[in-house]
Amino acid sequence: MSGADVFAMEPDEVHRSVEILFDVEAEVNRQTTELVQATTETAQTLADSDMAIGAALAEAAEWWNADRAGGFTSLCGNTGEYLAVCAEDAVEVDDYTAGDFASLADHDRYPGRANENASARPDW
Amino acid sequence: MSDMSWKDLRDLECANLRWVGESWKTYATAMVEQTERLRTDVVDGHLSIDNYESDTADTVREQIGLIGDRFEDDLSDYATIRVSTTMLETADALEAEQLELRELVGLIEDHDFEIEGDLHEYEVNPSAALHRAIWDLKPPEWLCDRVGIDRASAWYDLASQADALVHIKPVYDSAKELCGQYQDWLRAIMSRAHDADDDAAAALSAMKENPPELPPQFGATYDDLIDDYKTALTEEVAAEMEAIANGDTDMSPEQVNQWWEDLSDAEREALIAAHPEWVGPTDGIPTTARDTANRVLLDNEIDSLDDQIASIEAQLAGARGYDEGGSVDYDALQAELAALRQDRDDLASLQDQITDDEGNPATYDKTGQSYYLLGFGTEGSGQAIVSIGNPDTAANVNAYVPGTKADLGDASGGLMGRTETMARDAYKLDPGNETATILWLGYDAPDSVAPEAMQEEWAEGAAEDLESFTQGIRATGGEEPSNMTLTGHSYGTTVIGLAASSEGVDADNLILVASPGVTVDTADALGVESVYATTNDLDPIGWGSVHGADPTREAFGATEIESAPGGVSENNHSTYWNESNQTGRDAMAGVITGVAG
Incomplete structure (x- = not known):
């Protein structure tokens, strides 16, 4: 088993990298969710006082959660899933789809991923 | 909102x-x-x-x-x-x-006033109970003290009641005067609070x-x-x-x-x-970086004006021989040429002021401090923000805001002369701690006493920029905040007053020199710890204020600084930084340096 154009690969080390990427993804999601929930509660009390900052803070926190922290965790997950596939079979970065993860990755090692049942067909 | x-x-x-x-x-x-x-x-x-x-x-x-x-x-x-x-x-x-606000609300309640009206136009008025007490000829002790009458000690104290009846109008006027001051203060607090809230919301939304x-x-x-x-x-x-x-x-x-x-x-x-035009004017960027960028911009602007002048001169020269049909508007071109030459001369004078013979930043010889260019412009009467000494590292910062008829040409003339005088006075009083003295002509000043200086629109146009400027000085300063003073002269005090009461200014002291009013009737409304005011006895500005109460009045609540006038034949609205007013200058330097003058 090897990744695309591989000259050398230690599959166990790649798997360890995947685990860290998934762990970072989960940890950032967890801490961000906690922060955004607490921020939203405070934002509501400010909005109740007719302060402009109330709505703006809630929207900013939600945007951060969805777009920036969310974007980061999504990229961590995507990179981890790609590496999980590479540890099993060769695939170029340009050819990779979530379906590869569904069909090639070791799901016993990485259970519960949303892309476990992803289709190889691109989601247009 | x-x-x-x-x-x-x-x-x-x-x-x-x-x-x-x-x-x-x-x-x-x-x-x-x-x-x-x-x-x-x-x-x-x-x-x-x-x-x-x-x-x-x-x-x-x-x-x-x-x-x-x-x-x-x-x-x-x-x-x-x-x-x-x-x-x-x-x-x-x-x-x-x-x-x-909590301090003010306590005072309002203590005086039996009440807050009424819309949240953007609050009013402070006597309560029904206070009205009744006045009509019953039993005004409260504090009100009797303000008017200088005795309070009736009992129902049979007819003499005191008669006194209250005689003075009922002054009693009312005094109560309303205090209500007016509290109202100004309340409105200023809420204006600054709304401003802070709106600014924060805008920053969060813009991200x-x-x-x-x-x-x-x-x-x-x-x-x-x-x-x-x-x-x-x-x-x-x-x-x-x-x-x-x-x-x-x-x-x-x-x-x-x-x-x-x-x-x-x-x-x-x-x-x-690559982009001095973005770095130079931006508050929050350190002074040395802004100075470097603004000097490049100043060179570029003078070169650009030279090109424009040459182009118009060529148009005029070429048209003289051939424009028999009259297609060239000579008067318009001449007027444009004159304006460009004026701007060019003014900017060249500013450049001379801040540059030495070798092309390096000039030094003010009386204090040994360098000049820093924090901004300039030719819009309207022109703008110039020049510091003597680096405000990012100085222990004290004093920004001088000039008034009516201040323009770009004067930024390297009389206005800079006053700035240098204040720098020298501060240096003499406290040579061990650096004071950066800034000419802040960061706004389009009124060109005439009437009608322009009678209007507040010039101050309104300056308020946000002055707020931002003071915040920028704080942001780029060291861990230990400087002792910061805004010194306004004439309409410059109106600019400071309006900025302080509506937006908030991040300063420790305000010095209001020859003020026509600062748009509020009490120093409390300015939101700054120490407020000083001075007007000499022969200054015509003292004949009547235009933009609110005279800040030298005791009721305003500022600390008065004595200023000596010049000769009776002089324009004593403009003698505050002359030798004839050394006492007043020393007192101002005392405030600016934090050393008792």
């Missing part, structure tokens, strides 16, 4: 805002630990070249690096600079206003506008998308600087300063070299 009522502000838990700010800061630190794991444990650890070697492996390592860099930039730009700093700054600003792209995910077209991403990355700092300079980010000067300090030396130097 902020619709906070005075009760909302009074009851606001500022600690909640501060908690949010601190939480986002703590969160950002914790998140950086996660990106460090990606670098240390993945890229340099399990996924290092020893364990994974190929072109694809290089791409994956690079991708993880880009993802981590992007998130760290986001954590700095958004979680820390935007959210955390916005919340902490807003907590500080609102807490300061809340403290004042969602045009954020940088994230790295693309692995998948179809990744190779193309990652090239686009890397190209955008090289232009990102310039794009951010442009957005900041154009006001699109609504970042405070403190936030701008944090952003600037997060750049590498190379990024800062590249911005100054």
Whole structure:
């Protein structure tokens, strides 16, 4: 088993990298969710006082959660899933789809991923 | 828009805002630990070249690096600079206003007044109980004291009641005068609180506008998308600087300063070299960087004016021989030429003022301090912001705001002369601690006493810029805040007063010289710890104020500084920095340096 154009690969080390990427993804999601929930509660009390900052803070926190922290965790997950596939079979970065993860990755090692049942067909 | 009522502000838990700010800061630190794991444990650890070697492996390592860099930039730009700093700054600003409000509300209640009206136009009026007490000829003790009459001790104290009856109008007037002062104070507090709330909301809302792209995910077209991403990355700092300079980010000067300090030396130097037009005028960027950028801009502007002048001169010269049909408007061209020559001469004079014979920054010989150019412009009467000494490192900062008829030409003439005089006075009084003295002609001053200086629109146009300027000085200063003074002369005091009461200025002292009024009737409404006022006995401005109460009146609540007039034949509205007023100058220097004058 090897990744695309591989000259050398230690599959166990790649798997360890995947685990860290998934762990970072989960940890950032967890801490961000906690922060955004607490921020939203405070934002509501400010909005109740007719302060402009109330709505703006809630929207900013939600945007951060969805777009920036969310974007980061999504990229961590995507990179981890790609590496999980590479540890099993060769695939170029340009050819990779979530379906590869569904069909090639070791799901016993990485259970519960949303892309476990992803289709190889691109989601247009 | 902020619709906070005075009760909302009074009851606001500022600690909640501060908690949010601190939480986002703590969160950002914790998140950086996660990106460090990606670098240390993945890229340099399990996924290092020893364990994974190929072109694809290089791409994956690079991708993880880009993802981590992007998130760290986001954590700095958004979680820390935007959210955390916005919340902490807003907590500080609102807490300061809340403290004042609680003091004021206590006074209003103690005096049996009440707050009425719309939240943007509050009124303070005598309560029904106070009205009744006055009509019953039993005004309260404090009101009798203000008017100078005795309070009736009992129903049979007919003499005192008769006195109260005789003085019923002065009693009412006195109560209403105090109501008016409290009303000004309340409105100023709420104006600054609404301003802080709206500014914070704008900064938070603006952060969602045009954020940088994230790295693309692995998948179809990744190779193309990652090239686009890397190209955008090289232009990102310039794009951010442009957005900041154009006001699109609504970042405070403190936030701008944090952003600037997060750049590498190379990024800062590249911005100054490539885009001095964005660096030079932006509050929150350190003085030396702004000075370097503004000197380049000044050179460029003079060269540009030379080109424009030559072009018009050529048009005029060429048209003289051939324009028999009259297609050239000579009068318009001549007028345009005269205006351009005036601007060119004014800017050249400014350049001479701040540059020595070798082309280096000039030094003011009486104090040994360099001149720093913080801004200039030719719009309207022209603008110039010039500092003698570096305000980022000085122990004391004094910004002089001139008034009516101040213009760009005078920025290197009489206005600079007064600025230098104040710098010299401060140096003489306290040579051991540097005082940076700034000419702040950062607004379009009125050109005439009547009608322009009778209007407040010039001050309204200056208020936000003066607020931002004072915040910028605080942001770029050291850990130990400087003793900061705003010294206004004539209409310049109106500019300061309106900015202080409506927007808030980050200053320790205000010195109001020859003031025609500061748009409020009490020093309390200015939101600054120490307020001083001075008008000499022969200054015609003392004949009547135009923009609110005379700040030298005792009821206004400022500390009066004595100023000696010049000769009776002199224009004593303009003698405050002459030798004839050394006493007044020393007193001002005492305030500016924090040394008793």
